[in-house]
Amino acid sequence: MKHLPLQLYEREKILEACLSVFARYGFKSTSTEMLAEAAGISKALIFHHFTSKKKLYLSLLEHCFEKVRTAMRFDAVSEYDDFFEAIDRLSRIKLDYFRKHPDELKLVYEAFYSPPNELKQDIEEKYGQAITERNQALERLFEAVPLREGVDRKQAFELIMITTKHFENKFSAAFTDIGVVDDEAADRLFDEMNRFFGMIRDGIAE
Numbered sequence: 001m002k003h004l005p006l007q008l009y010e011r012e013k014i015l016e017a018c019l020s021v022f023a024r025y026g027f028k029s030t031s032t033e034m035l036a037e038a039a040g041i042s043k044a045l046i047f048h049h050f051t052s053k054k055k056l057y058l059s060l061l062e063h064c065f066e067k068v069r070t071a072m073r074f075d076a077v078s079e080y081d082d083f084f085e086a087i088d089r090l091s092r093i094k095l096d097y098f099r100k101h102p103d104e105l106k107l108v109y110e111a112f113y114s115p116p117n118e119l120k121q122d123i124e125e126k127y128g129q130a131i132t133e134r135n136q137a138l139e140r141l142f143e144a145v146p147l148r149e150g151v152d153r154k155q156a157f158e159l160i161m162i163t164t165k166h167f168e169n170k171f172s173a174a175f176t177d178i179g180v181v182d183d184e185a186a187d188r189l190f191d192e193m194n195r196f197f198g199m200i201r202d203g204i205a206e
Helices: 011-029 032-039 043-050 053-072 074-079 083-100 102-113 117-142 153-178 183-202
Strands: none
Touching: 011 032, 011 053, 011 102, 032 043, 032 053, 043 053, 053 083, 053 102, 053 117, 074 117, 083 102, 083 117, 083 153, 083 183, 102 117, 102 153, 117 153, 153 183
16 A cells, blocks of 8 residues: 655544544554554654654544534533433434444444553543533432432432433444344333333333
8 A cells, every 4th residue: 555645634634534443443452453454544654743652543533522412412401401301412412423423332332331451540630520520410400300209319320320321321332233223123222222211210110
């Protein structure tokens, strides 16, 4: 493959080319040779521009995270009046975005749910606070939800977050298994998620 000078490549094009490799093979199984070939540049230029495979991966993660953050409007949680409406809407926005960008889904899923040991600290330091603040905003909105006597509010909120993560996992697994999630399949997942939330709200025992 003929390698062109780096200045002829836009940074985003390099990132997008490398994204597809990381998404397919994961961080550990991706080599700098694979990344250079995908981007159409030399391995030396990969190191010159990004220093290391780790820094390239973290640059990609930042690239993806900011796009997701913009799409979801992380700072707009307080605009919702109803907690469950916010959860439903934010989940739909997030998963609809990932339906259109499956490689980003695979990268983000690995980074936040099964990161390699050498990346865990960097990811936590960079994104832990942003995710905590988003969850705190949701928790404040949850304060307005009336609960039955004796129900621990923090435990109830944790249960809802566990349920939300469960459906994010199901969504990601669907991509892994079939490679695409159509409108009908996505709607089924959202309907199922809302039935779960209905059971949490209403209880399951007579």
